[in-house]
Amino acid sequence: MTSVTMPETGGPGDGSVILRCEGITKAFQGVHAVNGAAFDVVKGQVTALIGPNGAGKTTLVNILSGSMTCDRGHEFIGGTEVTNWPSHRIARLGLMRTFQLSRELGGLTVLENLLVAPHQQPGESLFNVFFRPRLVKRQERAYVERALDLLDTYGLYRLRDNRAGELSGGQKKLLEISRAVMVSPQVLLLDEPMAGVNPALIDRIGGYILDLQRSGVTVLMIEHNLNVVEQICDHVIVLAEGRTLATGRLSELRQNEQVVKAYLGEVIDAGTDR
Amino acid sequence: MSGTWYYIFTLAFFLFDYFILAMGLNIQYGETGILNFAYIGFVAIGAYVTGVLSLPSSAGTGQYYILGLSLPFPVNLLLGGLTASAFAVLVALIALRRLRTDYLAMVLISLSLVLYDVCNNYVPLFNGADGLYNVPEPFAAALKLNTNSFIPFFAAVTGVIALFMWFVMSRVTRSPAGRTFRAIRDDEVVAAALGKDVFRQQLKSMLIGSFYAGIGGGLLIQFSGSFNPTAWLPGETFVVFAVILVGGVGNNIGLLVGALLVETLLVHLPAFLPAIPGAPGLIEYFDAVLIGVLLMVMLWFRPQGVVPERARRAASFGVKARLGTAAGELAEHVGSARAPQATTEPVALTTEGSGP
Ligand SMILES: Nc1ncnc2c1ncn2[C@@H]1O[C@H](COP(=O)(O)OP(=O)(O)O)[C@@H](O)[C@H]1O
Ligand SMILES: [Mg+2]
Numbered sequence: 001m002t003s004v005t006m007p008e009t010g011g012p013g014d015g016s017v018i019l020r021c022e023g024i025t026k027a028f029q030g031v032h033a034v035n036g037a038a039f040d041v042v043k044g045q046v047t048a049l050i051g052p053n054g055a056g057k058t059t060l061v062n063i064l065s066g067s068m069t070c071d072r073g074h075e076f077i078g079g080t081e082v083t084n085w086p087s088h089r090i091a092r093l094g095l096m097r098t099f100q101l102s103r104e105l106g107g108l109t110v111l112e113n114l115l116v117a118p119h120q121q122p123g124e125s126l127f128n129v130f131f132r133p134r135l136v137k138r139q140e141r142a143y144v145e146r147a148l149d150l151l152d153t154y155g156l157y158r159l160r161d162n163r164a165g166e167l168s169g170g171q172k173k174l175l176e177i178s179r180a181v182m183v184s185p186q187v188l189l190l191d192e193p194m195a196g197v198n199p200a201l202i203d204r205i206g207g208y209i210l211d212l213q214r215s216g217v218t219v220l221m222i223e224h225n226l227n228v229v230e231q232i233c234d235h236v237i238v239l240a241e242g243r244t245l246a247t248g249r250l251s252e253l254r255q256n257e258q259v260v261k262a263y264l265g266e267v268i269d270a271g272t273d274r
Numbered sequence: 275m276s277g278t279w280y281y282i283f284t285l286a287f288f289l290f291d292y293f294i295l296a297m298g299l300n301i302q303y304g305e306t307g308i309l310n311f312a313y314i315g316f317v318a319i320g321a322y323v324t325g326v327l328s329l330p331s332s333a334g335t336g337q338y339y340i341l342g343l344s345l346p347f348p349v350n351l352l353l354g355g356l357t358a359s360a361f362a363v364l365v366a367l368i369a370l371r372r373l374r375t376d377y378l379a380m381v382l383i384s385l386s387l388v389l390y391d392v393c394n395n396y397v398p399l400f401n402g403a404d405g406l407y408n409v410p411e412p413f414a415a416a417l418k419l420n421t422n423s424f425i426p427f428f429a430a431v432t433g434v435i436a437l438f439m440w441f442v443m444s445r446v447t448r449s450p451a452g453r454t455f456r457a458i459r460d461d462e463v464v465a466a467a468l469g470k471d472v473f474r475q476q477l478k479s480m481l482i483g484s485f486y487a488g489i490g491g492g493l494l495i496q497f498s499g500s501f502n503p504t505a506w507l508p509g510e511t512f513v514v515f516a517v518i519l520v521g522g523v524g525n526n527i528g529l530l531v532g533a534l535l536v537e538t539l540l541v542h543l544p545a546f547l548p549a550i551p552g553a554p555g556l557i558e559y560f561d562a563v564l565i566g567v568l569l570m571v572m573l574w575f576r577p578q579g580v581v582p583e584r585a586r587r588a589a590s591f592g593v594k595a596r597l598g599t600a601a602g603e604l605a606e607h608v609g610s611a612r613a614p615q616a617t618t619e620p621v622a623l624t625t626e627g628s629g630p
Pocket of ligand 1: 028032033051052053054055056057058059060
């Protein structure tokens with residue numbers, strides 16, 4: 001019955017699993033932040049990861065993106081097991097992430113934040129810088145063209161020469177998303193992309209996420225606002241105390257007593273207040 | 275040559291040499307964010323190796339040192355730089371791989387103290403506390419230079435080398451490689467999440483910076499013909515840090531200004547001033563105080579340095595400008611902007627349909 005608000009997914013999603021985690025466990029000084037989380041993310045979908053504060057959502061994103069290692073469990077991207085691979089190797093497989101608290105590269109300009117993103121650039125090799133300058137220059141122009149188009153789309157074009165550290169909170173959120181998009185990711189992990197931004201910007205970011213989905217990007221986003229989840233997510237994973245409590249469509253989860261007790265009750269109230 | 279000219283060329287030499295040293299530390303610290311508190315150790319390695327490669331075999335010289343190959347300049351100098359780089363690989367493998375920046379800094383300080391003690395006390399290596407002396411002056415015999423004419427000559431040689439090294443360094447820092455270094459400086463975790471192999475990049479930066487340190491050190495021993503542990507007390511590292519902090523972290527021209535202000539004016543010029551009657555050496559003792567005060571004033575009033583880092587502007591890439599309208603309003607008013615045109619389905623986030 002929520003199909004009215006569901007976007008037509010279409011696109012390249014063929015129901016195959018692009019990101020899978022099995023029994024992921026992580027403890028900090030004996031406290032289990034993640035405790036056996038297991039779920040699949042289906043290619044081409046926008047999946048929400050919800051759960052109360054401290055459920056381990058951010059820790060899980062840190063593990064999945066390689067920013068942290070896990071104690072136990074397995075992670076697969078496509079068919080490849082990538083458990084505890086370093087961050088840069090996971091990124092090169094096409095999994096990009098944003099951070100809950102924006103982490104812009106403050107000393108770089110907005111444009112440079114995007115230009116630095118592509119993996120294994122020819123111009124990062126000093127051999128190429130000195131002996132194949134034309135190749136580097138050509139590649140740079142291609143990056144700049146793409147980056148300026150993206151900044152234009154994300155409404156940051158006029159700020160292109162500003163240092164990223166000078167941006168407002170909402171602008172930093174947009175910058176992080178566009179920086180991740182710069183490399184045409186296969187999977188995008190967004191850690192609360194809409195937290196702390198005003199309602200109009202929430203709409204916009206929602207629009208960007210749907211656009212990304214249309215262009216074939218699989219999105220896993222942590223989101224507290226269930227209205228947003230309702231509007232843009234195909235699938236929901238509920239995490240509580242580091243475990244996967246339930247997965248399914250939001251409408252199904254609303255009928256799951258356990259889920260409502262653990263989480264939805266409070267948030268539905270909070271959500272309708274907004 | 276008059277005394278004044280002697281002073282001027284000596285000052286010029288130190289200006290050029292510290293410019294090179296500052297460029298090396300700047301790529302490590304200013305560009306990549308590696309707090310290399312052992313920097314002066316790499317300078318010393320460059321100096322000692324350059325020295326023992328150009329000295330003849332130690333037998334009968336009254337000094338004790340390894341090698342003694344009588345290699346000509348600049349072969350010895352290049353090998354001195356490369357040895358410093360090789361040492362950097364060793365240090366990076368031990369310290370860089372696992373340690374956070376602040377721990378790394380402490381490990382590096384300890385390392386420079388160990389290196390200092392070894393060079394100071396283990397005589398067969400580089401003649402211990404006496405250090406190396408009588409190091410042949412480059413080209414002096416071939417060009418029939420005497421002690422006076424060697425100084426302007428070698429100051430000029432150092433100037434040319436510094437100019438070339440500045441050219442190379444500015445190519446590096448302006449390239450995508452330099453941009454990746456700065457991304458790591460700003461946030462290692464983000465850089466890694468963007469697919470950058472942080473260790474590899476830091477290693478690269480250490481290699482380049484240490485080569486510059488080694489060359490700077492090699493030029494020092496060639497200029498003065500001697501080098502001993504009093505020339506590289508571990509605190510010397512902070513003089514180089516002062517040069518880059520005062521001049522401007524991340525800006526190669528700023529480093530030249532920093533070298534002029536700190537090294538030339540504060541460290542070396544006072545040595546040429548007439549002594550204050552009744553207090554010999556007093557002026558020199560004030561070097562460290564003056565540098566400390568200058569640093570504090572700078573960090574307080576102008577933390578970006580005299581010549582701050584310059585950002586590369588979009589227009590300099592020579593691509594067509596956009597209209598800046600695709601996302602509607604000015605980004606400054608991002609909150610009131612329309613939804614992007616590309617969104618065919620406006621996302622209305624009302625509570626409608628939010629219950630079963
Ligand atoms: N680096 C850390 N060190 C110690 N404890 C942590 C760390 N990161 C997270 N935690 C703890 O792990 C639990 C899960 O945190 P987090 O993943 O941030 O939750 P969520 O994002 O779902 O709100 C919390 O109890 C938090 O205090
Ligand atoms: Mg969180």
